[in-house]
Amino acid sequence: MSFAEFFKSSVLEARLAKSQVMVVYDPEGRYRDVCLGMATEKRSVVDGSESSITSRAEAIADLGKLGDHQIEQLLVYVPATKPLEDEDKQKDPFSLYGVCGDVFPSGDGDNYLSLCLKAKPDHATQVRAVFDQDPNPSFAVIDAIGGGLSWPNLRALLKVESTRDILFALLVPSDIQQSALKETDSWVAEAKALLQASIGLGLKTRGKTWSAIGDELWRFVLFSEFVFDLPEELPPGLQDVPCASAAAQPLIEDMCERLRSDRRTQNAYIERAEAIEAELDLPNICGHMADLGERDTFPFEERTFLLRAMEALARDDTDMVKAIFGRHAQSVWTGKGESQAQWDLIRSAFSLMECCQDNDRQLSEHARSMDSLIELYVSQLREVDRLHREFEQAVSDYDWQDVQGIMQPVQQQARKQYGKLIEKVQVLFTKHLQQSGWPVVGRLANADVFDKLVAPKLQQSGTKVAYLMVDALRYELGVALEKQLAEDGKVELKPALAQLPSITLVGMASLLPGAGTGLKLVKNESGYTPFLGDQPVATVGQRMEILRKRYGQRFQEGRLEEFVRNRFEIDGDVELLVLRSVEIDSHFENHPDTAPTEIINALKRIRVAVHKLKDAGFSEVVIATDHGFFMNTHAGAGDTCGKLQGDWLNEHQRCLLGEGSADSHHYLLSAEKAGVRGDFTSIAGPLSMASYKSGMLYYHGGASLPECIVPVITLQLETQEQAPVSQATVSLNYKNGAKRITTRLPVIEISLDTQDMFSVGNDFEILLEAHDKKGEVVGEAKPGGLVNPATGTITLKPGDKVQVTLKMQMEYEGKFKVKALNPSTMVAFCQLDLETDYTV
Incomplete structure (x- = not known):
């Protein structure tokens, strides 16, 4: 392979496949011909050599084409030095394309010498000698190094040409390549010579099988990358372990990066790295080392990055935290569910703390009145509550693994920051509450919701209205639900002010007709009973009787969960259907530690119910709630208030x-x-x-x-289906076809392809669940990252291929099916048969 072909395939094409957009800075004009030769029907190449104005306009136009899927890739060639400082980047008209995708060169590994060493890995000495004579040799000079073909048996058996590809095949041979290696040992002598010449590995094994040679090769390659990346000297216990010379560093690093980034080889890399780490006892020997470099070759290194992120978070070094997050996003260890759980927790803590700081800075600007404070809450302060809930969900997901309490400092820090802000907000709220009273004039009161938003819709005979009374659906959850219901029709979210006291008994009564003028609390032997006029409305039956008296045969009611499970039929004359849901409040009251997970299930049921209502001919849906809630996880043991005299x-x-x-x-x-x-x-x-x-x-x-700002969602259902998800093909895969999971946090690969040209630009939403043979849910997508923490769904575009952690129920073992479901209809796009095989 010529150097130009190597640069085209291994650098340009490989990076464009990942990023779609790439800027090549080339002040020497060395790569111009290669770049211009990259243009195809689906790949646009903009040449900045001729006219800066023309090329700028062309690049902007082509970026628009990329967004419209008219082309698939954009390469911008700039015959200038890559800008390094922010000021230089602002002056460079092509910097924005690098931000959109990738930039060449992007590091020391992209200098001309390093690339030549990668292209000619078995002739490193000759390459360096050429550069000693001429720091800028031509491609022809590089191509002439080591002329002729070597390793004929390996090339013939493995069906590859370059030394780099031979090495890759010896590390992870395909089934066909492995069969070919087993049929003869004529390749062994060549392999020994090649390994010695290219990376300096003198094989010690006397075995003549691929497994024996492969074991030694894997250990040598991975350990060498670890040593190259180490900022300090190796501990005495590892100094005798074979390692490549500095001349082989570009090739070693390139091979390791290729093994980690190729999804076909990631699982093999993970298994090998874990085995080699244990074999060399790296965590114990290197456990005292604070800095292990920038690459996480082995899993124990990733744990040091996690600790560095925690330390940066503790000292409020946000830039360092973001840099570590950005780097870890590309880590191969995100393919391990246990690792994802750790990082999800620290990411959610960081997001919460950053949001708290942002809102704290803006709080004083909205402190002048209750109306201004409410406006801040519904516009952005509710995001603090959302991020806090997602953080507590991440804590719940990881706590059972954190036997050593590693994450305790992060938890305490995030909760302290949240508590500090929420107490500051509360002081302002109660101050204005005493001054202005409740509810605030000019804002929708919850006690008026039925009369203003439901009753008018029922004045016209034939209009079918569903009224969902959801217990404890606080405002930030209403925001999440509004977004999820947008595909079912025209949706509108309004903030409403809950009836005081914000308890279920009063709040549910306030959602009845006439509550705004007729609701009162009457004293009895044990406390107070809500009355509507002269009718008690303390129980579900009493509340539903108020509606039945008013609407007669036009009215029907039932539990939302029963409706979703098809356990009751809607009567033909019904025009007002009330569906009741108490799961959120009930779960929080009884199981507060795991309650955030129940929120996902509750919102899923609401969404399925809305879809079923559309099929049943309902045209209007109103979703209301009795009260919000507060998660008091930041409080200490003595943080209570003495009762008023x-x-x-x-x-x-x-x-x-x-x-x-x-x-x-x-x-x-x-x-x-x-x-x-x-x-x-x-x-x-x-x-x-x-x-x-x-x-x-x-x-x-x-x-x-x-507790008191609650959502009211009104939805006009549309009969026309939107975003035809059925026209997309969803595929599931686990570890390249493995059928047994060995962890309760397996990582499932989801890929999405469209069958319809009109669906190319659509987003598609998928719900991932594991079901046992009875159809009961035994595993769900772990919230965080790609998985929406409020709905448990994953949103993909056609062509996406992502990895999602499945959180299995602790007590379940046996066979199960992983299903990719339509979250509105619960129809399965596809399924994957798996079985548990836990070691403990």
Whole structure:
């Protein structure tokens, strides 16, 4: 292979296949002919040599074509030095294309000498001698080095030409290549000579089989890359391990990078690296070394990068954290589910802390009034709650593995930052609450939702309306749900102000017709009962009876989960269908540690229900909730509030109804000012986010933004289907066809191809689940990264191939099916049969 062919295939084509866009900076004009020869029907090449203005316009136009899928790749050739400083990049009109994709040269490995050493790996000495005489030899001079073909038996058996490809085949031979190597040993002598000449490996094994030679070759190649990358001297215990000379460094690093980046060889690389690490006892021998370089050849090195990221996070070095994240995104060890769980946790902690800092800086600008504070919450402050929930979900996903408590400092730091911000916000909220009262004039009150958004739709006979009453659907979840429902019709999200006290008993009653004017709390022996006029509405039956009396045969109700599971039929005369869901609140009340996962299932059910409602002829959907909630994971053991003196009834450890005097730790409002009618004069509660009882990880009932700002979603269902996902082909794969999983966090590869030219630009959403033989869910896509933490879905474009960690239930063992599902219809695109084979 000539040097030009090597540069074209191994550098330009290989990188364009990954990034689609690439800028080549070439002040010597060395690579111009190769670049211009790359143009094809689907690959545009822009030459910046002739006219800067013309080439700029051409590059912009071609980038647009790439976005419209008219072309697949864009290569921009610039006969100038690559800009290094930010100021130079701003002046360079072609820098933006490098940001969109890749840049050549991108490091020391891209200098001319390094590339020539990679192209002529078995003639490194001669290549260096040529460069000693001439620092800029022509391609023809390089091509002439070592003339003639060597290794005839290896070339014939392996069906490859270059030394680099022979080495790669000896490391990871295909089935055909492996069979050819087994049939004869005529290649062994050539292999010994080639390994000695190209990378300096003098084989010690006397075996003449590929397995014996392959074991030694793998150990030599991986250990050599580890040594080349090590900033300090090798420990004494490793100094006698065979290692390549410096002349072979470009080839060694190139081979390792190729093994890690090629999905066909990644699993083999992981297995070999883990075995070699254990064989050489690297974690123990090198455990004292703080800096292991930039490459994570072995898995224990990745753990040092994780620790460095944690240390950078602790000292608030955001640039370092981002740099480590960016580098790790390309790591082969993301193919291990256990590794992904660690990184997902630290990424979610970083995102939470960064968002807290951003909102803290802006808080003072929105502190002047309750209306301004609410506006900040619904526009961006609710993102803090979302990221906190996703962080706690990542903690839940990883805690069972963290037996040594490695992640405890990160957890404490993130929770402390969140708690600091949320308490600052709460002080402002309760201050304005006492001044302006509740609900805020001019904003939608939850008690008016039915009369304003549901009842008017039912005035016209024949209009079928579904009213979903979802317990504890706080505002940030409504934002996530709104995005997911967009494909089913015209969707609108409104913030509403929950009825005080923010408890289920009152909140669900406030969603009934006439609640805005008729809801009141009547004192009884054990507390207070909500009444609507003279009718008690404390139970589900009593609340549904209010609707039945008003709408008669036009009304039907049931549990949302039962509707999704086809356990009841909708009567033909029904025009108002009420579906009730309590899973979020129930799970948080009983299992707060794992409750974030239930949120995914609840939103999945809502989405499936909406799709079924469309099929059942419903044209309107209104989704409302009784209250929000707060996840109190940042509180310490003594972070509670003493009860206010007076005659009070304690509601949910966050609210007091009755009468008494205020103190410095409580807000106190008249019942009228708080928008509550009842047999009491006042309502009070903690000024902070504390409760009256210690150890509560989840609560509602009080007055705070997360508890009292709730979503109302209205949806006009469309009959026409959008984004025809059925026209896409989804494929699942596990470890190149393996049928047994050895970890409870297996990584599944999902690929998506379109069958329809009109679907090329569409995003497609996929739900990944594992089902046992009864159809019960025994594993789900682990939230975080590519997996939407609110919905559990993965969004792909045609041509995407991604790796997703499947989180299996701890107690399940046996055969199961991994299914790629349509999240709206739950129809399976494809499935994969697997079986557990856990070692412990």
